Amino acid sequence: MKSKLVVLLSALLASGAVLAQPKAPEPDYTLSFNVGAVTDYRYRGISQSRLKPALQGGADFAHKSGFYVGTWASTIRWVEDAGGNADVEVDIYGGYKTTFGAFGIDVGALRYLYPNSELAVSPNTTELYVAGTYGPATLKYSHAITNLFGFADSKGSGYLDLSATFDTGFWGMTVTPHVGHQRVRRNSGASYTDWSVALGKDFGNGLSASLAYVDTDTDAYFAPNGKNLGRAGVVLGVKYGF
Template identity: 50%
Template sequence: MRNRSPNVLGVFAASLAAVLAMPVWAQSSDSAAPASDFTWSANVSLVSQYRYRGMMQTNNEPAVQGGFDLAHASGFYIGNWNSSISWLDDSDPDVSSTLEMDFYGGYRGTLWQDLTFDVGALHYYYPGSFPAGYTSPDTTELYLGLGYGPITAKYSHSLTNLFGVPDSKNSQYYDVSGKFETGVWGLVLNAHVGYQKVRNLDDGSYTDWSLGVSKDWGQGFSTSLAYIDTNADRDVYTNTKGKYVGRSTALLTLSKSF
């Protein structure tokens, strides 16, 4: 494949090395200075495959993922999240892009008692090589989320074309998710349903849903297993390799947070 983007494992190896160095820095800093209003966090994951809004992003192959967040005590935050991908190559053999980089920032807080909010902007960036006339997959969305107890509802609105779909500006995604303590072996039940409205793409809109469990093992390690499915139109969402990208699947995730 020509003009590949930078080696994904190399990117994450360098990122992980930086993350592992952070606790040492934080410990020495805490002894010399008062506590900061800023909080750093990071995460690294290995997933059996990458699914986003129910859709295949790595053609049923494993993916490496990770990111960083910087939050302020006031509620403002910024962050970056990254993943290996293949969906752009899978949808067009003339495209070369193997990395997704997400950049986001926003503000979160409490409206009343257990009612919380989260508002911000998210930019999806796909470095790589694209043929002339190809609609850029880079996408910018604004989002607004409301949470109450274990339930979260979120609305996302695209300010650009949506992931390379021509003339799809102002597409929307509606998402309702829940996390429920089961009281059994420390397992958490995770449920989700979402609706992707794609502007000006016939039969392009669809619903996705998932149901699964997760467990925190301590020391920042966690695992999750989920069933994911969609009702996306097979004729619209079949890639050039003949795979229906909205098919049902089981997804296993192994994560480490710092």
């Protein structure tokens, strides 16, 4: 009888019916990197790369407490078009994320840097932001505590946007509609609304791709070649994270 019990116990242990494998402990922090390219770098609906391709990349550090910091960079052309010298944008950000049941909140600060821009009004910009997420939807407000991207006397400008991400149920693709409004303080002619719809696909192993339709209601932003930087367009992007 004793030998039968030993055999039965051994079988149960082998099948995992008695002792489950313990879960791996949550890491104290994660560090990730990403590189990518887009056919047109659109930010808040406006092309930053003169409707041409851009290379991009970044790094993110997140602690399990909810605090995070990161940096991101992209090639650009708009500063040169405005008479400056910067051909790259470097962003530095940090903040805190947490959840309350089904509701999530994200607060932080973001600094946009354009090294050696040499414009009359510095395009370097600092914004504070707060975002609330419920289900697939996120509402976010960003408030400039400096001049906004080279607009004189524009401190206090704000950007409000609403977006959501849905699983299409087809080939693992997601769809993300978005609408936002940029208010440029004391430069009302530069204020505008933008909207977009993006399809996303995660191929696994860190590789993802996106296809977006982007448009705005403004014709206040032009490149030296006369092209409207806020016109409707389709943007293809690829990204590899590791």
